[in-house]
Amino acid sequence: MASKKQYGLVGRNISYSFSKAYFAEKFERENYKNHTYENFDIQEIFEFPGILKNNPDLKGLNVTIPYKEVVIPFLDKMSKNALKIGAVNTIKFTSSGKTKGYNTDFYGFKKSLQPILKPHHQKALILGTGGASKAVAYALRLLGITYIFASREASEKTITYEQIHASTFEEYQIIINCTPLGTSPNVEVCPAIPYQYFSEKHIAYDLIYNPEETLFLKKAKENGAVTKNGHEMLVFQAEKAWKIWNK
Template sequence: MTEFGLIGRNISYSFSKQYFTKKFENEHLHCSYNNFDLKEIIEFPNILSTHPKLKGLNVTIPYKEEIIPFLDNLSKNAKKIGAVNTIKIEKNGKLKGYNTDFYGFIKSLEPHLKPHHKKALILGTGGASKAVAFALKKLEIPYSFVSRNYSDHVNFIYENLNSPIIASHQIIINCTPLGTYPAVDACPNIPYEHITSKHLLFDLIYNPSETLFLKKGKQHGAQILNGLQMLELQAEKAWKLWNKP
């Protein structure tokens, strides 16, 4: 039986295992999908040695950047993004890293864009935020990063966000894990009172389907989107890559 799987930390809630297990059942495919919950990325080579039938892996928080040194090569887009969420194990045993997050994000965001959606705030600076930034660049939407502390590429810190900044960034994307089940009472610390019906709030989280971040945006009339469609799209893209000759 051909094996696939997900590497990450604390991933029992994972979308990927449910999605692919159901897909394999529905399409009568002789495949299995397992969660590989790693305390440290250094455990990764052990997975490969103990699962010789592995053909592909998904990568989630917090290893989308840390996995890169373990790979033999990267796709052009993964190299530009600096984060990997899909690994193809080639016939010669070489590991190639891809990023399908940016594809899923573009395809799920694009139908909801309106002419007044001119600039974006990206909340968080992890691997997912890098894919989102790459996607926004492709869509020619200027963006700024928001984090708790300033660094070379962080434009704003949460405590400095104010009405003019929120008003001039009509798309706000949560790339942090804040609000993920079971910690559903958490959300990014932004001034929600300045959100309006002109805003589009996108949360990469899919569980719960309506996070506190999205609820607060909705209360102020914003259009809201969660990460479920993005995940489905990136998963199907990963499946195509794994099965590409």
């Protein structure tokens, strides 16, 4: 009998997760026997070692909000990209039983953004400063796009939401929502920015995929912006994770 291969997602309140349904369907479609994918819903990161201890058949994990950064001290090794980004969303278990952190978010984001870029898309405004925003920033650097973060508090590389005005929209042609604001079931909220300054010159990109069109995307689209949600990014990052786990 073939040995069991277990995969899973580590996060908090992840019953909505894309990953579990995606991989369950993939395993069935591609006839991977004895492969399972489970949600490991934990309230605090210190519960993470228990997942490893109680699941000896684990071959790979995905990591989501809010653990992409705080999981790092629990890992044995890191890939170069994950080290540069400072966030992990994929963990591989090596043949010697060691854990190695990777980041496939930046790959998924980069691959999904590229087809809608035009020559005038030179600068990006990233809403949020969590682990996902770090991967987005890294991808933008690889694409040669300069960026600034927006957050509740200002710093050297960050402006506050109150500082976003018409001139901000003139300077930054790509606006990316890396916050969880607008995720189902809380679909009536969105980042507090002046949406009236979006135009057909802008790309509004939301990492959220549920709902398909967030309030952020809806309001940007009403003002002419090209919009894209995070679904394609998730598919690209999931397939990249699968390759890492099986290489």
